[in-house]
Amino acid sequence: MEGRPLDEAVLIERARGGDAGAYEELVHNYQGIAYRTAYLITAEAADAEDAAQTGFIKAFYALDRFQLDRPFRPWLLKIVANEARNKRRSAGRRSNLELRLAEDRPRGDAAPSPEGAVLAMERNEKLLEAMNSLREADRLVVAYRFLLGLSEAETAAALDCAQGTVKSRTSRALKRLRASLETSDMETGGAK
Amino acid sequence: MSARRDDDLERALVELGRSIDLPAEPDLAPRVIAQIRSGVRPETTRAPIFARRGFVYATAVTVALATALLVFSPSTRHAVADFLGIGGVRVEYTNEPPPGIAMDLHLGDRVSLDEAGARVDFGLRVPEVLGPPPEIYVQKETPTVFVSMIWPATQDLPRATSTGVGALLTQFRSHVEQDFIKKLTQTKVEVIQVTAEGVEGYWVEGPHSFMLLDAQGRPQEDSARLSGNTLIWEKNGVTYRLEGDFDRATAIRIANSMG
Numbered sequence: 001m002e003g004r005p006l007d008e009a010v011l012i013e014r015a016r017g018g019d020a021g022a023y024e025e026l027v028h029n030y031q032g033i034a035y036r037t038a039y040l041i042t043a044e045a046a047d048a049e050d051a052a053q054t055g056f057i058k059a060f061y062a063l064d065r066f067q068l069d070r071p072f073r074p075w076l077l078k079i080v081a082n083e084a085r086n087k088r089r090s091a092g093r094r095s096n097l098e099l100r101l102a103e104d105r106p107r108g109d110a111a112p113s114p115e116g117a118v119l120a121m122e123r124n125e126k127l128l129e130a131m132n133s134l135r136e137a138d139r140l141v142v143a144y145r146f147l148l149g150l151s152e153a154e155t156a157a158a159l160d161c162a163q164g165t166v167k168s169r170t171s172r173a174l175k176r177l178r179a180s181l182e183t184s185d186m187e188t189g190g191a192k
Numbered sequence: 193m194s195a196r197r198d199d200d201l202e203r204a205l206v207e208l209g210r211s212i213d214l215p216a217e218p219d220l221a222p223r224v225i226a227q228i229r230s231g232v233r234p235e236t237t238r239a240p241i242f243a244r245r246g247f248v249y250a251t252a253v254t255v256a257l258a259t260a261l262l263v264f265s266p267s268t269r270h271a272v273a274d275f276l277g278i279g280g281v282r283v284e285y286t287n288e289p290p291p292g293i294a295m296d297l298h299l300g301d302r303v304s305l306d307e308a309g310a311r312v313d314f315g316l317r318v319p320e321v322l323g324p325p326p327e328i329y330v331q332k333e334t335p336t337v338f339v340s341m342i343w344p345a346t347q348d349l350p351r352a353t354s355t356g357v358g359a360l361l362t363q364f365r366s367h368v369e370q371d372f373i374k375k376l377t378q379t380k381v382e383v384i385q386v387t388a389e390g391v392e393g394y395w396v397e398g399p400h401s402f403m404l405l406d407a408q409g410r411p412q413e414d415s416a417r418l419s420g421n422t423l424i425w426e427k428n429g430v431t432y433r434l435e436g437d438f439d440r441a442t443a444i445r446i447a448n449s450m451g
Contacts, residue, residue, distance in 0.1 A: 017387075020225050024224070031220045032217045
């Protein structure tokens with residue numbers, strides 16, 4: 001995530017010069033991750049869309065302040081996540097995002113057999129339940145790091161905190177997640 | 193606890209990420225670009241900072257008179273105050289149609305680089321990316337001396353309808369109290385603030401009128417012509433005007449290579 005293709009610097013430089021076409025390409029490259037980053041905060045598809053869109057526009061006008069030798073993605077995600085928080089605040093919502101499994105069969109590589117698929121599904125459901133039981137700050141850090149695959153630096157940018165905080169919060173969240181999984185294992189084990 | 197179990201849990205979470213239900217991502221690019229082009233900037237929570245680069249559309253402007261004292265929306269007023277004049281160039285809005293293409297570019301006499309250099313009190317500069325100019329002209333029948341350099345059309349420098357050449361670069365000493373060139377931009381012509389050679393400049397995109405002014409600020413006879421895309425900037429008291437059928441990025445690249 002930290003390295004970036006050479007063309008990206010070129011695109012950024014061109015966009016800086018006011019080249020809208022170059023910026024369009026950058027938006028294309030990052031709209032997916034920007035949208036998902038916003039969605040985990042807003043929990044509303046329309047708000048996430050708005051936040052990502054406004055974030056991209058603000059980023060365009062702030063390009064002069066972007067340091068070309070730094071990675072672009074964390075810088076962008078910080079702006080987008082900030083918009084998402086504003087959006088959520090102005091909506092007066094304290095909505096907690098309930099993560100759900102997709103309806104269709106998981107696309108994971110761990111489902112070679114129907115039994116395997118069922119097991120993977122069960123494991124995912126359990127994991128999801130445990131995730132949803134986490135405090136929001138913990139859930140967000142885990143979701144960014146592992147579900148969306150953001151780097152520590154990107155997660156720190158999105159959460160507007162220090163990278164060290166991401167590290168400590170992640171390990172704390174994983175510990176809680178494991179504890180919650182073990183409890184549910186004991187419960188289901190005891191029920192049988 | 194153990195590193196291995198941590199790894200297992202992390203792997204399971206990554207796996208979960210593949211099965212999670214998130215709404216399909218929207219295609220934001222067209223909307224983002226449309227809004228940027230519209231020049232309507234998002235509200236900022238902080239004090240608004242007027243970026244050096246901004247899109248200002250002539251269509252966002254209400255034209256009051258033909259030669260135009262203009263009413264601008266508050267958000268663009270700042271930019272407009274700047275772009276009405278840069279160096280010795282004045283930019284005005286009008287709703288008059290642009291003039292036809294003049295055969296005579298009003299460039300003056302053809303001279304060598306040394307001769308041209310001897311006629312002005314500043315050092316002539318040549319953009320490195322274009323190389324030595326094949327043709328140099330000096331115009332002295334104007335209140336100030338204009339030096340124009342011409343590069344023929346190439347693959348990278350398409351032949352411009354307005355000039356018939358690849359690139360036309362004019363340089364002249366700016367004077368605080370006077371404009372020497374006037375550009376009238378019709379609606380739909382984009383005037384964009386840019387940074388060229390580290391200073392603020394303007395990129396006027398689209399066909400617009402161009403004329404030389406006399407000492408009283410009146411258009412010089414027959415000097416009006418159609419101008420294509422133009423980059424204007426001022427550095428160390430010299431105004432530079434670069435015209436050609438290239439895009440803004442190319443114009444800025446040329447400007448940034450000024451030796």
